[in-house]
Amino acid sequence: AQSVAQPEDQVNVAEGNPLTVKCTYSVSGNPYLFWYVQYPNRGLQFLLKYITGDNLVKGSYGFEAEFNKSQTSFHLKKPSALVSDSALYFCAVRGRQGNNRLAFGKGNQVVVIP
């Protein structure tokens, strides 16, 4: 079964500084990897995904993520954080064999300090 670990409960970063949200995964074979963001009282919004090819994936709102197969990681990054990036971020993984469901991590609260 696939699983995701997001080791930090909360990430605090000053506005304008680089933002990194960590994610490691466990899955049999090669993964499909996703990042989602959730603003208060809203559903999750899709940010980006890794399918194959280039290990650096670019997504919405200036976010990008780097796939590292040897470290089984898929960290989310943004070069310069905005106050409006304060939200809950979820990493998710799905295996490529069979009808595997999408497995989500517990989420990371990001707080961008003005």
Added chain:
Amino acid sequence: KAGVTQTPRYLIKTRGQQVTLSCSPISGHRSVSWYQQTPGQGLQFLFEYFSETQRNKGNFPGRFSGRQFSNSRSEMNVSTLELGDSALYLCASSLEGSGAYEQYFGPGTRLTVT
């Protein structure tokens, strides 16, 4: 395209009652998944439907059930409500529900059990 819609948005029920939540997926999407989100447990997978068949199921008691109609709309039902069922219930739709297809989430139904 219209997004995923969920009705009702807010619901207050008392213990022992039952409740039905509705989800209309994005047009053309055949997969619908349901999640329960609480502050303590995070995002927990309930079940997934694809072309009117339940394809995956999470670890929830039999009080939680669902179905999908021929137009891909889905409902979930919770019988004999308990206080612990208070949560945000999220529905997500996807083209195929497997592979590299991302899920698109609705705004959720906030259920409060008193």
